[in-house]
Amino acid sequence: MTIxxxxxxxxxxxxxxxxxxxPSVLEVTPMTPVEKLFTAVDKTTDDKALILDxxxxxxxxxxxxxxxxxxxxxxxxxxxxxxxxxxxxxxxGLATRAINQVVEEFNISAQTYEDSIIYGRDxxxxxWQPPPIxxxxxxxxxxxxxxxxxxxxxxxxxxxxxEKIRNYNDISILVALSGxxxxxxxxxxxxxxxxxxxxxxxxAVSGADFYPYYQTGQFTGLMVxxxxxxxxxxxxxTNYGVKGRRVASEAMLxxxxxxxxxxxxxxxxxxxxxxxxxxx
Amino acid sequence: xxxxxxxxxxxxxxLLGVISFVIxxxxxxxxxxxxxNDLLRVLSAFAVVLALxxxxxxxxxxxKRKRRNWQFSWLLLFAFAASAAIGLFGGVAADGILPxxxxxxxxxxxxLYENIVIPLASSMFALLAFFMASAAYxxxxxxxxxxxxxxxxxxxxxxxxxxxxxxxxxxxxEFVQWILNVPNVAGQRGIVFGIALGVIATSLKIILGIERxxxxxxx
Amino acid sequence: xxxxxxxxxxxxxxxxxxxLSFLYKENPFFRAAEHIFLGVANGYLVTFYWHRILMPxxxxxxxxxxxLLLIIPFTIGILYLARFIPRISWLVRIPIAIYxxxxxxxxxxxxxxxxxxxxxxxxxxxxxxxxxxxxGPWGIVWSVIVFIGVLCTISYFYFSREHxxxxxxxxxxxxxxxxxxxxxxxxxxxxxxISLLIGKLQFLLGDWLGIIK
Numbered sequence: 029m030t031i032x033x034x035x036x037x038x039x040x041x042x043x044x045x046x047x048x049x050x051p052s053v054l055e056v057t058p059m060t061p062v063e064k065l066f067t068a069v070d071k072t073t074d075d076k077a078l079i080l081d082x083x084x085x086x087x088x089x090x091x092x093x094x095x096x097x098x099x100x101x102x103x104x105x106x107x108x109x110x111x112x113x114x115x116x117x118x119x120x121g122l123a124t125r126a127i128n129q130v131v132e133e134f135n136i137s138a139q140t141y142e143d144s145i146i147y148g149r150d151x152x153x154x155x156w157q158p159p160p161i162x163x164x165x166x167x168x169x170x171x172x173x174x175x176x177x178x179x180x181x182x183x184x185x186x187x188x189x190x191e192k193i194r195n196y197n198d199i200s201i202l203v204a205l206s207g208x209x210x211x212x213x214x215x216x217x218x219x220x221x222x223x224x225x226x227x228x229x230x231x232a233v234s235g236a237d238f239y240p241y242y243q244t245g246q247f248t249g250l251m252v253x254x255x256x257x258x259x260x261x262x263x264x265x266t267n268y269g270v271k272g273r274r275v276a277s278e279a280m281l282x283x284x285x286x287x288x289x290x291x292x293x294x295x296x297x298x299x300x301x302x303x304x305x306x307x308x
Numbered sequence: 309x310x311x312x313x314x315x316x317x318x319x320x321x322x323l324l325g326v327i328s329f330v331i332x333x334x335x336x337x338x339x340x341x342x343x344x345n346d347l348l349r350v351l352s353a354f355a356v357v358l359a360l361x362x363x364x365x366x367x368x369x370x371x372k373r374k375r376r377n378w379q380f381s382w383l384l385l386f387a388f389a390a391s392a393a394i395g396l397f398g399g400v401a402a403d404g405i406l407p408x409x410x411x412x413x414x415x416x417x418x419x420l421y422e423n424i425v426i427p428l429a430s431s432m433f434a435l436l437a438f439f440m441a442s443a444a445y446x447x448x449x450x451x452x453x454x455x456x457x458x459x460x461x462x463x464x465x466x467x468x469x470x471x472x473x474x475x476x477x478x479x480x481x482e483f484v485q486w487i488l489n490v491p492n493v494a495g496q497r498g499i500v501f502g503i504a505l506g507v508i509a510t511s512l513k514i515i516l517g518i519e520r521x522x523x524x525x526x527x
Numbered sequence: 528x529x530x531x532x533x534x535x536x537x538x539x540x541x542x543x544x545x546x547l548s549f550l551y552k553e554n555p556f557f558r559a560a561e562h563i564f565l566g567v568a569n570g571y572l573v574t575f576y577w578h579r580i581l582m583p584x585x586x587x588x589x590x591x592x593x594x595l596l597l598i599i600p601f602t603i604g605i606l607y608l609a610r611f612i613p614r615i616s617w618l619v620r621i622p623i624a625i626y627x628x629x630x631x632x633x634x635x636x637x638x639x640x641x642x643x644x645x646x647x648x649x650x651x652x653x654x655x656x657x658x659x660x661x662x663g664p665w666g667i668v669w670s671v672i673v674f675i676g677v678l679c680t681i682s683y684f685y686f687s688r689e690h691x692x693x694x695x696x697x698x699x700x701x702x703x704x705x706x707x708x709x710x711x712x713x714x715x716x717x718x719x720x721i722s723l724l725i726g727k728l729q730f731l732l733g734d735w736l737g738i739i740k
Contacts, residue, residue, distance in 0.1 A: 033442045037550055040441045044724055048732060048739050054471040059485055086429035090726020091719060117575045118568065121421035155579060158352040161633060162344050169337070174345065177583055180401050216637035221329070232719035236712035239488050240497045243673075244649030245659070246641065253715065254722040255469050278739075279725045280471055286437075286721040287466045293445035294459070301449050314620035318628035325632020343629060346584070347600045351626050353580040354604030358619070360569060361611060377558060384562040391570025400578045417574050419535065420567055427539035428564035430727055431546035437724035438550055440717065454706045461710025466717055488711055489660075490669050494676020495708030497646055498701065501677075502684050504642035511631040511638075522627060523620055 030300075036293065043289045047281035054280045058259040061242060065203070065227040065249020066263045069102055072200040077109035077193045079167075079202040081214070082123035083116055088207040088231045093126060094257035094276035095205050095229035098264050100130040104145050105268045109189050111171070111199075113154040113163065115210060120156045124179070127153055133272050147180075148187040155179035164214060168196045168222040196222040201248060205229040211238065215246045229256065254279055315517040322515030364388070391420055461487060529737025540735040543727065650677050676704040 058066070072078050080099055084092035103110040112127055114120040131145045138144040145151065154175040157163050166174040171194065172185040184190055192198060202224055204211040211228040218224040225248050230238055232253030242250045251260055257276035264270050328340040367381040395417040397406035408416035450456050467473050468484030513519035531537065545560035585601060588594040603625065609618035649656065652670055660666035682694055683701030690698045733739035 031445065034551075036442050036445055037438045040438060040724075044437075044721065045728055045732070048725070048728055051739070055474075056471060057474050057481065059481060061485075086426040087433040088719075088723065089426060089430050090434075090729075091722045117572055118425075120575065121418055121425070121571070124418055125422055125426075156575065157349065158580065159348055159630075161630065162349055165633075166341065166345055169341065173341075177579075181403065212641065213637075216641035217633070220637060220640045221332075232715040232722065233712075235715040236488065236492055236708060237496055240493050240500055240646060240649070243489060243493045243659075244645050246645055253718050254725070255718065275726075275729065279722065279729070282725050282728075283718060283721055284470045284472045286725075287470065287472075287717060290441055290444050290717050290721075291463060291466065293441055294448045297445040297448060298450050310617040310620075314624040317621060318624040321625045321628025322632035325629040326635055328633060329636040342596075346597060347603070348626060348629065349580060350585050350597070350600035350604050351607075351622050353576050353585070354607040354622065355626070356572060356576050358607040358610055360573065361608070363565075363569065365611070380558050380562040383559055384566040387563045387566025388570050389566075391567045392573045393570075395570055395574025396577055400574060413534065417571060421571050423535040423539045424542060424567045425564065425571060427543045427730070428546060428560055429568075430723065430730075431543040431560075432564075433720075434724045434727035435547065435549060437720040440720045444717075454702055457703060457706040458710040458713065461707045462714040462717070465711045465714030469714070469718065486669075487707065490672050491676060491704050491707040492711045494673045495680050495701075495704035495706075497650060497673070497677045498680025498684065498705070499708075500642055500646055501681060504638050504646075507638050507642075508635055511635050514631050515628060522623060 031296075040286065040289060043285045044282045047285055048278070051278060052281050054277075054284070056255075056258045056262045056277055056280060058263050061250035061252070062256055062259040062263065063249070065229075065251060066102070066260060066267075068201050068225065068227055068248045069099065069108070069203065070106065070267075072108045075192065076198055076200040077111055077189065078103060078200055079111045079113065080123075081202060081204040081206070081210070082112060082114050082126060083119050083204065083206045083208075083210050084122060084231075085116075085119055085207055086122060089122060091231045091254050091257065092205050092207065092229060093122065094254065094274075095251050095260060096123070096126040097130055097272070097275075098257060098260040099203055099205075099229075100126060101133070101270045101272060102260075102264045102268070104130060104134050104150065105264070105270045107150065109193065110151045111154055111189075111193070112151065113175070114156045115158075115160040115163065117156055117158065120179070123153070127151070130272075148182075148189060150189075152184070152187055152189050153179040154184065160210065160213060161217060164217040165221065168218060168224075170195055196224045199224060201225040201227055203227045203229060207231045207234065209234070211247065212241065215241060219246065229260075254283060311520075311523060314523060315520075319515055319517065322511075391417065394420065531735050531737065536735050540731055543731060547727075650674055675700070680704050 069078060080096065080103075082096050084096075100110070102108075112123055114123045131151075134145045147153075154171070155178055157174055163174050172190055175184045178184050178187070196218065202214060202218070204214050204226060206228075207230065211226060211230065214224070214226045219226055226246065227249045228238060228242075228247045229251040230253075232255075235250075235252035235256075238247060238250060238252075241247045251257060254276045258274070258280055261274040261277050265274070324340070324343065327336070331337075364385070367384055369375075370378045370381045394406065394408060394415060396404075398404045398408040398416050399406075400417065402408045402414070402416035402418070408414060408419075448459070450459055464480075464487065465484055467476070468480040473480040473484065510519065514522065542560050542563070545556040548554055549557045585597055589597040589601060603622050606618045606622050609615045650673060652674055656670045657666040660669050662669065679697045679701035681701070683690075683698040683705060685694065685698075688694055729739060
């Protein structure tokens with residue numbers, strides 16, 4: 029007996045939707061790869077900046093955008109200077125979106141100018157320059173040479189932060205958020221030649237593939253999928269009390285039930301297969 | 309000539325690429341930076357012009373010959389023209405000559421991106437969850453020892469990664485991390501070596517002109 | 528329920544539902560949404576390539592600031608458009624050759640360093656690797672397992688000799704590691720796909736219908 033695919037779709041939809049409509053908080057325990065990334069970002073000193081590479085496409089936004097938001101909250105709360113860029117044009121809009129959301133969150137509750145997140149002082153949005161190898165290798169010599177103007181059209185070298193942040197020597201870590209093999213390219217080009225530290229946030233599809241690079245230390249830390257994003261959100265809130273919507277953490281219950289449903293489908297499918305084989 | 313020139317150029321360009329890693333001296337790096345920052349950036353922009361030209365040509369052709377679903381090509385052309393006009397004249401950050409707001413209703417390029425491109429792209433991939441569920445039920449059959457091993461590892465990872473795994477046992481997430489750090493790394497690393505050697509071999513074949521598929525058809 | 532009054536949220540939701548309607552069967556709404564996506568995405572592309580590359584990197588320096596060296600990339604770039612003229616379409620091979628040649632050249636040493644040398648360094652049995660696990664004496668055991676696993680996996684993918692005898696045994700061990708790796712990848716893939724669906728539902732039920740708070 030085969031189950032109509034539309035019944036499978038309906039069951040999956042119900043199993044994923046109901047926990048969203050009737051939410052329940054699940055405690056998320058950060059694992060070592062995410063903790064290592066968090067610590068590496070945390071260790072950024074006042075004289076250095078971190079780079080956030082938002083190279084994730086709209087197709088995988090659900091998994092990776094919570095990572096971008098968590099890292100931005102982390103940087104802004106701890107007043108770490110942050111440069112944001114994207115390696116592909118179709119992804120730059122997502123970087124814009126994440127920055128706008130987090131900057132607004134912080135500035136709405138800011139009481140003074142010092143509390144506020146100020147463009148050019150606290151963060152710079154470099155934008156995008158193709159092809160990827162140009163910024164990967166070029167920023168090792170001079171960031172302002174590659175991003176002559178930033179995303180908004182300002183001359184990059186006139187921005188306050190960029191007086192002291194010249195090239196990779198002034199960067200503590202680059203956090204590459206991606207759904208493809210871009211983080212490996214960062215390691216192959218920027219880390220090989222300039223010793224840049226690279227941390228990674230990736231979709232769960234690439235997660236298993238990136239562990240060899242994490243094990244060698246080429247990736248300082250690793251966030252994988254929505255669970256990785258939820259762990260980073262947990263660390264940011266626990267360590268720095270940053271309150272904001274935790275989109276990835278909200279999804280954990282849905283994810284759990286959906287996983288159980290998929291496992292049940294596989295088991296039922298195999299039971300049917302073995303019974304059918306036995307009948308024959 | 310039609311093949312010799314490109315093959316010679318690809319060899320020279322390939323050599324320059326390899327040399328750039330081997331000669332870090334600033335006197336050579338100046339040229340390398342010019343190749344990357346000026347030449348490659350401009351070439352990538354013109355490559356996009358070519359791609360767009362090809363896309364538009366295909367759809368104009370579809371409309372002209374009234375091929376299947378030709379009416380949708382009008383939609384594509386209109387959407388492209390409208391968004392390109394808004395972007396080109398309205399500016400990247402809504403700072404162009406074309407006003408991109410009527411009262412509180414904005415229609416700048418970022419707004420179009422957030423409300424058209426993102427929802428459409430993310431919806432396309434959201435469909436995959438359903439197809440995966442259906443495929444898991446219909447196609448995932450434990451016919452052999454290897455498949456059983458694969459399924460067992462998958463189930464452990466699926467349960468152990470989530471908060472549910474932690475509530476079953478505090479050691480389950482740690483066991484999952486061990487699976488990912490040890491046997492998974494061993495298996496994946498063997499594949500990484502194979503892929504890396506394949507990439508190097510293919511790159512050498514392209515540079516040396518042994519692999520010529522990129523030349524396309526014709527003379 | 529707190530339905531959104533933002534017209535853009537409604538547009539985004541209707542377009543999303545048009546794509547999701549493919550689950551029932553292919554239909555004109557799905558096709559229309561697909562074509563709109565392609566059109567707007569390419570319009571977005573054109574915007575950025577014009578404002579951030581062609582104008583500031585090429586046209587302004589070349590025609591306004593007199594940087595004549597840019598004639599070279601400009602001329603080579605124009606050759607891409609030869610693709611549309613059948614008699615001289617072979618000229619498109621020139622910019623392709625330069626772009627692809629440089630990129631594949633740079634790829635070779637980068638791949639050797641990052642994906643071969645560093646990965647071998649992470650595999651061999653050294654005290655640095657034993658200590659990298661932060662697991663005390665168990666670090667030695669894990670390193671040995673990784674070492675054996677990598678060698679056996681490579682032997683599994685070595686097809687120039689028949690898998691008999693020693694190679695047969697090692698490749699059977701190798702397949703165990705490969706299957707565990709693929710199992711982990713499958714588990715992660717399930718999480719990935721479900722996450723994308725959850726993200727879509729969070730938008731539809733939260734931002735649009737206001738059911739999720």
